[in-house]
Amino acid sequence: MANTRKLDREIAAVKNKLDRVRSKDSSALPAGDQAKLAGYIGVALAKATRLKSSPMAERGADRIWSNASERLAADLRVLEGERQAVIDQEAAARREKKKASWF
Template identity: 55%
Template sequence: MAKPNTRQFDRIIETAGRKLQGVRNREMWALPAGDQAKVAGYVGVAFAKATRLKSSPMAERGIDRIWANAEAALTAEIAAAEKAKAGVLAEHAAAKVAKRAESKWW
């Protein structure tokens, strides 16, 4: 019986892991395009307020919220891919056991 093909899940886990590391390092490339635009908008608001010597807690909270949501989404994506991979491996193992139980060579 051939080994189960889990390359697709491995690739998803690896890609999401790299993106998660990028999000944790606050690198913009790791965010989806829509979130990159939102962060740029918040940075623009914060910059405009800073030039007028005012604070912008709303913009800072917005940016923090975007990073936190991105981290949560990537963590969930990794967990789901690992669960799916484990399911494929368990299914393969169950089929292997059933095949062995079916043949009565001993």
């Protein structure tokens, strides 16, 4: 079997982080996005205390969550593709070995 343990650990970590982002856990975001999110939340709270809406802040916060989710989903697809490539290479090597030793 192909040695994919390192890739499996990375895939598990990215899946965990993606689940945390989808459940809106701000600790899963990079520091810059956490700071932006805190600013948007501050604006939304300040407006809410004056009984006003803050659609710009809400859109900005939603954009941060969706961008983070898209980035992590893309990373996950890349890692899974790399894992599959390793498995395919191992299978091809086994097939070649069997072909060579057949005679």
